[in-house]
Structure formats: structure tokens, C-alpha cells
Amino acid sequence: MRWSYDKGGSARGESGGGSASVTSGLGAALQGGRTAEATAWTSCPSLPASSSSVLFELHFLQAEPELLLRSSMEVNEERARGREAADEEMAAMEANESCTLDGSVDFRGRPARRASTGGWPAGSLILVNQGLATLAFFGVGVNLVIFLTRVLHQNNAAAANNVSKWTGTVYLFSLIGAFLSDSYWGRYKTCAVFQIIFVTGLVMLSLTSYLFLLKPSGCGNEHASCEPHSGPKVILFYLSVYLVALGNGGYQPNIATFGADQFDEHHPTEAHSKISFFSYFYLFLNLGSLFSNTFLVYLEDDGSWALGFWVSAASALAAVALFFGGTRRYRRFRPNGNPLSRVCQVIVAAARKWDIDAPSSSKELYEAGSKEPADNGSRKLLHTEGFGFLDKAATFEGGDRTVPRRPCPPAGRDPWRLCTVTQVEEVKCVLRLLPIWLCTIIYSVVFTQMASLFVEQGAAMATSVASFHIPPASMSAFDILSVASFIFLYRRLLHPLARRVKADPRGLTELQRMGVGLVIAVAAMVAAGTVEIHRLKLAGSMSIMWQIPQYVLIGASEVFMYVGQLEFFNSQTPDGLKSFGSALCMLSMSLGNYVSSILVTVLTSITGGGGRRPGWIPDDLNRGHLDRFYFLLAGLTAADLVLYIICARRYKSIKLEGKGVEAGDEIAGAGDSFPAGNSAV
Incomplete structure (x- = not known):
């Protein structure tokens, strides 16, 4: 027999083809078990239970004749407890749908609600923000060698070197931004602070160029040369551009991760969107630079440098302004503390125990209790084989604990003597x-040649x-x-084809795509070298349009290499x-x-014979051999590809507790999912 209750208290019975009775412990079991399940969501404000009728079914497994004699009052009490448990279960289910499951919070530090925070509304703001910021950055960077x-x-070699150093410093500053974000500030505050620095640097650059450098007015095009500049003016210029480097460098790695934070990887739909976000992120990055590389470049090449810099600012x-406009909508994660100290603790603890053997079973290693988060509040990692020396950091010695090792942590544990498995796995x-x-x-x-030697090669055509x-x-x-086209082609054509050919719903993994990017990069350098051979024969009469193939190939390689990198390094790093x-x-x-x-410096010195010969990259490219430099890069990239394949085949993916699979595999069936595997190439 089956009893059905609605919220009004009415009950009805249906024949089940056998005797029925109410077990005496049923109400307590329901009350205890389901209430415990509901209270798992108490950290997230739950929605009120629905006012519609709630169907609660009780299946009776045994007939106890003496229970049939219970009074109707006892039965009604049992029914009331059942209705209460059902209401609590529904509230928990609604809370499940209401709040994110990844631990993200809103701007007030409360658990983030799925409907009012994050998702594509917040992600779209970040994409447009990235497009505008990229427009500003490349408004300076793409034509800097010409400036x-x-x-x-400056001569060609010096200008190319200075642009390479400046661009390298931009990305080096990304480590500062990443450290502050993961350790202390969180991604929102870090993005906000460095964007303000970025704007300040652009305003300084615009003022410096207008007031001091572009003299006489209108100089800086290919027909009018600017007057020489004193040291203080040049120093002010470099201070401005390196302030731009600091602002963009500290902001760039965090905005990509902050955008991914807007999607809950524990929710199937949002998990798929999170993977797609990286492709769209790189697409908007390139769309922003499209305006810089056309309109702004045209202005600056014509001598309107100050106007171009002001547009960037x-x-x-x-x-x-757009970034701050989404403040209430963003999901955020609290910083996890200084990761360097956690890494150092593992190394020191392992070194202190160099003379002991790590246990053969991972169950003998120390980890926080099963219901406790990791020391830094992030998800715990499962033990993996390899780097066995580091496992000694999580191995017990006589003085390491005063209470049983599991599931409770040792009282007064010294983190420089005993680390958790999660800490050890972070280092691994x-x-x-x-x-x-x-x-x-x-x-x-290879990629950086597009902003330096490709430009100088084009100027000689x-x-x-x-x-x-x-x-x-x-x-x-x-x-x-090319980037925009190949992102579309990959998502709509190449990925579905790869899924069918490989009979694998994942299609190409991130590591496989990165390998494809290296192959295309080799082809790009061969194309650039071939164009240069013909350019040398035709001097300055060869059309600049012959450079299109090398630019298109570089763009295609970016789709596979850089988008793959963004996904790979985001999925394969711990929460902290x-x-x-x-x-990275x-x-x-x-x-x-x-x-x-x-x-460039070494080859210019060697091939130039200390200034006695033109060398490969002279001021007048018609007297040099830039083609040989391109072919050298093609050879280096081919050798790098071989080494990469070896490393990729040996790579082991991160394993998160509770997943039961390696990171990324839990959404392997998604149309936009490209997780890394152990043998990815």
C-alpha cells in the first residue's frame, strides 16, 4: 500500500497488492537522514518551499501486525514528520539550484546565488572589458617598434630588442598580479587595481608624447623625422610605457581566471559554458586588437601618434568603468593565502625526513578529515604516484602527532614538519x-616576431x-x-569531426591542440622565410600582401596553442x-x-662580424638575410615539437577529491569540452 500526502494534510491510500504497516522507526529515519541532507545547504540561503502540493510516498517493506493497532494520533504524527522531511528536502533541492556549489561568494561575501550572479551576464561584461583593454594595449604595443x-x-635591431624586452616585461609582471590575487587580494581587487595603473600609464604616455617627443608637430611619419630628444624626456617615455606594462601585465592573467570564476564547474550547463569561455575570451582579445591594428595603426603611421595614444587611454x-559596473554581479573566490609558503613547507618537511621511507599505501599519509576542507580552504587533491620523495612530507614520524592520525589532524601540527597530501599534490x-x-x-x-621583424619586413616591401x-x-x-575564423571552424567543424574520428566525446585534448599549434608555427616560419627570399630578389617592389600567409598561419597556430594553454593551465592547477x-x-x-x-643580439653580433659585415638583420634589410633567421626559428620549433610530444605523453593530470576522475573528464561528453589526458599526444 502507498500513502500520499499533500501540504493540506489530506491522505489517500492505494493498493499495492499486499499488506502494509508503518514501521516504528520510519519517521525518525526520515527526520534524521533528510534533515541532515538539507542542513548541508545551510551555508547558502535557501528559497521558501513551494506552496504547491508536495507528494510524499512511503513504501512499507514489512508488515508488523501490532503496529496496525496504533492510534490515529500516532499515525497523524508520523504523517506530519513525513511532510516536514519532504518540505526540508524540497527546500534543499531548491537551495541546490539557487546557489553555486563551487564555494564562490557575491560582492558582500555571501554564498553566490546562481540566478543573480555570474553566468554569461557577468562573463559578457568581462569579455567586452577584455576587448576594450586589448584595444588600448595594442594601440601602444603593435606600432611601438615604428615609434x-x-x-x-633607434636602429632596427635596437628597436626590435627594446620591443621584445618591453613585451617580455609585460608578461613578467603577470607573476606579480597572480601572486597578489591568489594570496591576498583576490581576483576582483587585483583586476581593479592594475586596470587603474594601466589607465594612469596610458595618460602619462599620451601627455609625454604630445608635450615633449613629437616635435616639430606632425613628425613621426615616414616623411617627417622628429628632432633628437634629451635624456629626461626619453626616461619619462620609458617610465610611461613600463607603467602600461605593469598595469596590463598584472591585470591580464587575473581577468581570464576571473571570467572563468563566473561559471560553476559543478553545474552541467555552466561547466560547458566555462570551457567555451576561454575561446570567446581569446576571440574578444583579438577583436579588440583588430581596431588597434587597423584604425589606430593608420593614425600613428601617418604621424598622429598622440591622438592614437589618447584613443587607447x-x-x-x-x-x-564597465568592469566596475558589474561589481554586484560578479562571483568571487576568497584568496587562499600565500602559495609560496605552502610549497616551501612541503620541501622543508620532505628534506627533514630524507632518511625515512614513505609508506607504500597512500592511506598512511596525513590528510585533513574527510569532511574538512584543505588547510587553505580549497578542494582536496587525491594522492598520485611519482615524486615519491615529496610524499615524505606527509609521512608521520614519532614527534609529528599526539592523537590518532585519521580523521582528525594532529594536535599542534607543525606545518614545516608534517604537510597534508593536498599540499604535497599541489607541489607535484x-x-x-x-x-x-x-x-x-x-x-x-615565433609569436613575438609578428610585432617586430614581421613589421620591419613589411616596411621594406x-x-x-x-x-x-x-x-x-x-x-x-x-x-x-585568422584567429576569429579558426575559432569558428574549430568549434563548428574540426571538433565534431575529431569526436567522430577518435570515437571519443572529448575530441582533441588541450595537449593535442597545443601540439597542432606548434606544427602550424613551423609552417608559419617557413612561409615567412620563403617570402623573404623572394623579397630580397625583388628588393622593394614585392607587395606587402605576400605577408598574408605567414600572418594567417600565426593566427591559426594561436587558436590551437594559446587557447589550449589557457584551458590547460586553468584546469590543471589547484584551487589556490x-x-x-x-x-604561466x-x-x-x-x-x-x-x-x-x-x-637577435647574438646573431647580429656573430653574423655581422662585429660591425664589419651587414649580418642577418641590418638596418637595411635588403643587405641582410632575415630569411635565415626565420628558417632557424622553424628548425628550433620543430625540435621543440619533438620534445613536447615526449613530455605530453608522460604527463599525469590533476585529481580532485570527490570527482573520481581526473580533472576535466567529468564533462568529457560536453560539446565544448577538451580535457587533458595522461597520454594526450
Whole structure:
């Protein structure tokens, strides 16, 4: 027999084909079990229970004849407890849908509600903010090499080196932003502070250029040279551009992660959106730079440098205003404390126990109780094999504990002698990421040529098509169009095809896509070198439009390499190191710029014979061999690809407690999911 209750208190019975009775402990079981389930959501304000009728079914498994003699009052009390438990369960279910499950909070520090925070409304604000900020940044960066040669009278090699150093410093500053975000400020505050610094630097640059550098008025185009400048004016210029570098560098890795924070990976729909967000993020980044690489470049190439810089400053100011406009909508995560101290604790604790053996079973290692969060409040990590020396940091010695080891933490535990499994796994995660990260640096060397030597190569070609003059730096617009096109092609065509061919719902993993990006980068350098061979034969009569293939190939490689990097480093870093994961992408670009600068300097010295010969990259490219430099980069990238494949095949993914699978696999069936695997290439 089945009893059904509604909220009005009425009851009805249905024949179940057998005897029925009410067990004496049923009400208490329902009250205890379901109330406990409901109270799991007390940290999130639940919605009021629905006023509609609630159906509560009681299935009776045994017939106890003596219970049939209970008074109707006892039965009514049992029914009331059942209705109360059902109401609590419904409230818990509604709370489940009401609040996020990833621990995010709103602007007042309360558990974030799904309907009123985050999601695509907040994510869209961040995407537009990124587009405007990118417009501002590339309004300075993309034509900086031309500014240095025309306004500050630097030669080609010096200008290319200075741009590489400046760009590298931009990405180096990303480590500062990531550290402050993960440790102390949180991502929202970090993004806000560094965006204000960014705007300040752009305003200073605009004023410096207008008041001091662009003299006489209208100078700085290819026909009118500017007068020489004194040391203080040049110092003020460099102070301005490096303030721009600090602002953009500290902001950039955090805004990508902050955008991903707006999507709850525990919610199926939002988890799929989170993966898609990185592609859209990179798309908006390139759409923002499209305006810089066309309109602003045209203004600056014509000598309107100050106007171009003021437009960049206005765009950055609009980005800041838009960012603050979404303050109430954003989801946030509290900072997890200094990650460097946690890493150092593991190393010191393991070193102190160098002479003991780690237990053969991971169950013998120390971890916080099963219902407790990790020491820094983040999700716990499961033990993985490898780097066994570090497991000693979580191994007990006689003086490490005074109470049983599990599930309670030892009383008065010294974190410099005994660490948790999660702490140890955080260090292992970083160590496993390093080989993959190192293999991305050579790609960044290739990528940085687009802002330096590609521009100088274009300036040595015929820049007029019919009666229209094409600024060399504006050719990077073809890179941007390529990025937009290949993101669309990948999402709509290549990914579904890969899923069918591989019979794997994941399609290409992040590591596989990064490998594809390296292959395309080799092709881009071969194309650039081939164009240069023909340009040398035709001197200045070869059209700049022949550069289109190398820009298109660089753009295609970005879709696979940089979007794959963003997803990979975000998914494979622990909760307390998310901004650090994004900063690794930026740091790769930073070191790529520095390596490019070193390569240019060394090769110029060697091939130039100390100034006795033109060398590969002379002031007059018609007397050099830029093609050989491009082919050298193609060879280095091919060698890097081989090393990358070896590292990617040996990579082990992060494992989060409660997932039961490696990070990323829980949404492997999603149309936009590309998780990394153990053998990804």
C-alpha cells in the first residue's frame, strides 16, 4: 500500500497488492537522514518551499501486525514528520539550484546565488572589458617598434630588442598580479587595481608624447623625422610605457581566471559554458586588437601618434568603468593565502625526513578529515604516484602527532614538519606542469616576431595597393581575422569531426591542440622565410600582401596553442593557484620575448662580424638575410615539437577529491569540452 500526502494534510491510500504497516522507526529515519541532507545547504540561503502540493510516498517493506493497532494520533504524527522531511528536502533541492556549489561568494561575501550572479551576464561584461583593454594595449604595443625608429631614432635591431624586452616585461609582471590575487587580494581587487595603473600609464604616455617627443608637430611619419630628444624626456617615455606594462601585465592573467570564476564547474550547463569561455575570451582579445591594428595603426603611421595614444587611454578608461559596473554581479573566490609558503613547507618537511621511507599505501599519509576542507580552504587533491620523495612530507614520524592520525589532524601540527597530501599534490602539480610550460617558450619566440621583424619586413616591401597605403603594422589584422575564423571552424567543424574520428566525446585534448599549434608555427616560419627570399630578389617592389600567409598561419597556430594553454593551465592547477596557472601562459610569452631579444643580439653580433659585415638583420634589410633567421626559428620549433610530444605523453593530470576522475573528464561528453589526458599526444 502507498500513502500520499499533500501540504493540506489530506491522505489517500492505494493498493499495492499486499499488506502494509508503518514501521516504528520510519519517521525518525526520515527526520534524521533528510534533515541532515538539507542542513548541508545551510551555508547558502535557501528559497521558501513551494506552496504547491508536495507528494510524499512511503513504501512499507514489512508488515508488523501490532503496529496496525496504533492510534490515529500516532499515525497523524508520523504523517506530519513525513511532510516536514519532504518540505526540508524540497527546500534543499531548491537551495541546490539557487546557489553555486563551487564555494564562490557575491560582492558582500555571501554564498553566490546562481540566478543573480555570474553566468554569461557577468562573463559578457568581462569579455567586452577584455576587448576594450586589448584595444588600448595594442594601440601602444603593435606600432611601438615604428615609434622607436621614427621618433626616438633607434636602429632596427635596437628597436626590435627594446620591443621584445618591453613585451617580455609585460608578461613578467603577470607573476606579480597572480601572486597578489591568489594570496591576498583576490581576483576582483587585483583586476581593479592594475586596470587603474594601466589607465594612469596610458595618460602619462599620451601627455609625454604630445608635450615633449613629437616635435616639430606632425613628425613621426615616414616623411617627417622628429628632432633628437634629451635624456629626461626619453626616461619619462620609458617610465610611461613600463607603467602600461605593469598595469596590463598584472591585470591580464587575473581577468581570464576571473571570467572563468563566473561559471560553476559543478553545474552541467555552466561547466560547458566555462570551457567555451576561454575561446570567446581569446576571440574578444583579438577583436579588440583588430581596431588597434587597423584604425589606430593608420593614425600613428601617418604621424598622429598622440591622438592614437589618447584613443587607447579612452578605451582603457571605458574598460575600467564597465568592469566596475558589474561589481554586484560578479562571483568571487576568497584568496587562499600565500602559495609560496605552502610549497616551501612541503620541501622543508620532505628534506627533514630524507632518511625515512614513505609508506607504500597512500592511506598512511596525513590528510585533513574527510569532511574538512584543505588547510587553505580549497578542494582536496587525491594522492598520485611519482615524486615519491615529496610524499615524505606527509609521512608521520614519532614527534609529528599526539592523537590518532585519521580523521582528525594532529594536535599542534607543525606545518614545516608534517604537510597534508593536498599540499604535497599541489607541489607535484606545479612540477608536472613545468616541462609542458617550458616547451611553449619557443612558440612564444615565433609569436613575438609578428610585432617586430614581421613589421620591419613589411616596411621594406611595397606598401601601396592601388592608391591606398597599408601601414606595415596593420598587416596583423590578418592574424586577427585568422584567429576569429579558426575559432569558428574549430568549434563548428574540426571538433565534431575529431569526436567522430577518435570515437571519443572529448575530441582533441588541450595537449593535442597545443601540439597542432606548434606544427602550424613551423609552417608559419617557413612561409615567412620563403617570402623573404623572394623579397630580397625583388628588393622593394614585392607587395606587402605576400605577408598574408605567414600572418594567417600565426593566427591559426594561436587558436590551437594559446587557447589550449589557457584551458590547460586553468584546469590543471589547484584551487589556490588558478591565477598562477594563467600567469604561466603570460610568463611563457615573457620569456619568449627575452629569448627572441637574445637571439637577435647574438646573431647580429656573430653574423655581422662585429660591425664589419651587414649580418642577418641590418638596418637595411635588403643587405641582410632575415630569411635565415626565420628558417632557424622553424628548425628550433620543430625540435621543440619533438620534445613536447615526449613530455605530453608522460604527463599525469590533476585529481580532485570527490570527482573520481581526473580533472576535466567529468564533462568529457560536453560539446565544448577538451580535457587533458595522461597520454594526450
